[in-house]
Amino acid sequence: MRVLVVGAGAIGLLSARLLAEAGAEVCLVDQSVTGGESSWAGGGIVSPLYPWRYSAAVTALAHWSQDYYPRLGEKLRHDSGVDPEVHVTGLYWLDLEDEAAALAWAARMQRPLLSVPIETVRRAVPALASGFSRALHMPDVANVRNPRLVKALRLALLAMPNVTLHERCAVTGFIREADRVCGVRTAGGDIRADRVVVAAGAWSGELLKGLGIELPVEPVKGQMILYKCAEDFLPSMVLAKGRYAIPRRDGHILIGSTLEHAGFDKTPTEAALASLRASAEALLPALAEAELVGHWAGLRPGSPEGVPFIGRVPGYEGLWLNCGHYRNGLVLAPASCRLLADLLLDRTPIIDPAPYAPAGRLH
Template sequence: MSKDFLVVGGGAIGMLSTLSLAQSGAAVRLLEASSTTGRESSWAGGGIVSPLYPWRYSAAVTALAHWSQDFYPGFGQRLLDETGIDPEVHVTGLYWLDLDDEAEALAWAAPVGRELFAVDIAEAYDQVPVLGAGFKRAIHMPGVANVRNPRLVKALRAALTAMPNVELREHCPVNGFIQENGQIRGVTTAAGEIRADRVVLAAGAWSGELLKTLGLELPVEPVKGQMILYKCAEDFLPSMVLAKGRYAIPRRDGHILIGSTLEYAGFDKTPTDNALESLKASAEELLPALRDAEVVGHWAGLRPGSPEGIPFIGEVPSYPGLWLNCGHFRNGLVLAPASCQLLADLMLGREPIIDPAPYAPAGRLQ
């Protein structure tokens, strides 16, 4: 079996795909279009290690999420040990407030083995004293973590650059694929051809644009998300909280992330004043003390939107040698470890960690 791999896209999915393949001893090249890896949606997201509403997703998303949730704490520690960069896998738990589908959420939890239960609203206020007034009901999942995604991608980059069998090429946008005898044998770039026995497309929201060069329609599109960041005391917010579709995420050093918008605006990722005001209003409703706090950051990223949020993981039947790991929509960071492990299992001929059928590109491309 050939071990010459090329990965297109240097976000969390592309870097973890590279790491998973390289750990087998394979030679892997990773190409990133921008000047540094991990600066698109992997950097821009919130890093909750759970779908926002896990009970609203299919079993396919749940299977990836649960594998990754169990994997993250040890993985974060290994990255810290190997690179000196702490991804800060921070277990805070998560409170959902005044859900319309609370009964469905509670019914979902037991069969899938996740701890999720209703709590008296007074208990929620006891545990999160800065919570805004007027909430009536709460459910709580105590084991949910968040990962500090800008540090995660820095740690992944450091881990990859330390591996002798990995070549990282930044500022190297791909504009097409090399086809020979009905197979994909590499990619074309402004700097020329780069050949490989197998190519992994992990370019996030841009994956569909690249597949169009082969006449394929991948239902992955950019979905803009804007977030804002406050700086508070380290003990200001002890738990993540979510209400009316907006969430607050505490980092260990007191930074508080508020997100997120959901906008279909093509590839425009310009932050807007309207989103800023909307996010500030949500922040102050959730945590009124933030009225007196300064917004220290406001940015936008482009999620790779896909039908039902189910990623594409596997080989493209009509183009042998071309593999996909893309379309994770709002859950790229939580699904990344399982998605990349599954991809490596399939590419290396190992027993897959979960059933790969729901993610296969066959029958899902046009």
């Protein structure tokens, strides 16, 4: 089977890898460079920011992925020589308004989320600002160093003889024969395939308009800043008032993020920089003296309730979707891509595919 995957972010890369491992001939195309958009720009927390606020559909993908991530990190490090740094730090939520709902969700889902005294948090995270009074803690939450994850996936794919990668190769349209989609048109020529998988993140909706399909996926801009600190400055992720701090192993600290509806504009703004710096210093006052080494913006693939579209598109034989992961693409990638591969290869799916099916959710 020849499969063409449109979009070489984390979702497209991992989809391609799983299909190629199963013996498919896989061609991967991207309008830019591999993993250069949302996958590169995100924070890489291996959990939804507020998991109890999501539907069971998102939760099912998240839990499967969280359990699988350590194995994925190790396998990619072995296959590519690049360590994606799946870093288990735990996560503290501070002064939540819906703490009771969070604890009830954790009890129902049997997830290790605990109420802890604020003094415990201060001992664990000495850099934390004063003024917080309550905390919840999930000790097993990891973060993944997403630029290294996509680099590892790219190298692992290039080592596979049945994978072809075309970067800077924008798709301009689809090849249709009767009710079948059997490839794409690009500036470099037509590429034909038995199956076409659209995994183009925030651009997926625009692409599908060419087929007359209204996919409710739109770009949602997010800005982040990055500090360089001592390696032991922040031992755990912390989250308060919608903003979070993520420590990397080498002392880099990510602060995020904004939520902006600005079309496909991803220009970093001074207003967002000021807002993010203020949040950073309110959370970790010592960051006022730290070196700010980065500020960027990316585009999330916004979708209704953050539930991705995974599966075949009815009425368009050969066309498949794996897109619309909104804020949780990196969290949900392992399960989403495994589910897509299961469905496309006619295997028993890892979880119930019904909530993600494009049927009934497209216009």
